[in-house]
Amino acid sequence: MNYKKENHPTDNCANIEVALDIIVGKWKPVILFHLLNNEKLRFSELQRAIPEISKKMLTTQLRELEYHDIIDRKVYAQVPPKVEYSLSEYGTGLIPVLLSMRKWGLSHIKHLEQLYGNTN
Amino acid sequence: MNYKKENHPTDNCANIEVALDIIVGKWKPVILFHLLNNEKLRFSELQRAIPEISKKMLTTQLRELEYHDIIDRKVYAQVPPKVEYSLSEYGTGLIPVLLSMRKWGLSHIKHLEQLYGNTN
DNA sequence: CAGTATCCGATCGGATACTG
DNA sequence: CAGTATCCGATCGGATACTG
Numbered sequence: 001m002n003y004k005k006e007n008h009p010t011d012n013c014a015n016i017e018v019a020l021d022i023i024v025g026k027w028k029p030v031i032l033f034h035l036l037n038n039e040k041l042r043f044s045e046l047q048r049a050i051p052e053i054s055k056k057m058l059t060t061q062l063r064e065l066e067y068h069d070i071i072d073r074k075v076y077a078q079v080p081p082k083v084e085y086s087l088s089e090y091g092t093g094l095i096p097v098l099l100s101m102r103k104w105g106l107s108h109i110k111h112l113e114q115l116y117g118n119t120n
Numbered sequence: 121m122n123y124k125k126e127n128h129p130t131d132n133c134a135n136i137e138v139a140l141d142i143i144v145g146k147w148k149p150v151i152l153f154h155l156l157n158n159e160k161l162r163f164s165e166l167q168r169a170i171p172e173i174s175k176k177m178l179t180t181q182l183r184e185l186e187y188h189d190i191i192d193r194k195v196y197a198q199v200p201p202k203v204e205y206s207l208s209e210y211g212t213g214l215i216p217v218l219l220s221m222r223k224w225g226l227s228h229i230k231h232l233e234q235l236y237g238n239t240n
Numbered sequence: 241c242a243g244t245a246t247c248c249g250a251t252c253g254g255a256t257a258c259t260g
Numbered sequence: 261c262a263g264t265a266t267c268c269g270a271t272c273g274g275a276t277a278c279t280g
Binding site for chain 2: 015016018019020022024029032033035044055068069093094096097098100101103105106107108109111115
Binding site for chain 4: 162163164167175195197202203
């Protein structure tokens, strides 16, 4: 429990930013939660699940997640093409982080409502 | 900060994005870790601690954190002005989330090095 | 089906100058 | 000291058209 010694903030923030780069990107958490709930999803299924996202964004976000080994991309050699995305084994290590963020975010919504009232 | 959030089928992700909006912003985690380690910091002390950040960015990030009740801003009525920032009591609830993100980020750096080699 | 390529307006964020 | 105000280039991300 003593973070004091190791806490050289300039070093630490680099780490958390690495985490953020993967998790953030406006659509990454959404994609990850879908893959968390569904095991495998095709490109078009992700598109349907997240209608607001554009093809371009979906593609780039998936590529980044793949580069970071968070998701697997399986291409079937057939016509028409079929590509399945799934959480990688390494990617499952991210789940608890995502869950704790979601939990905090959920309670924070209520906190903001208490502070400023429910604005919708 | 983008507060417009239509409640689509993907409700769960909205929560995590709320969390992200607070934590993200390129500089927020850095600021928060400094305040986590230091109890109170003046505006100029934060500037010195994070030399790469501009006044403008520091100001807006602090304002957003304040709006979300994560930090307290205490203004001393004196000349020259003195303003102290500190983690709010509510803001301490964010600490475990930040720590888990940092922990994951740290290990992920190593994972990337294993995958692609140490490029620096 | 699963993308890529291109255009382009919107937003971000740095640099600089100014202020109570 | 702790900010604001302005300008402006860089980046983001949507819309649209095209492709193996």
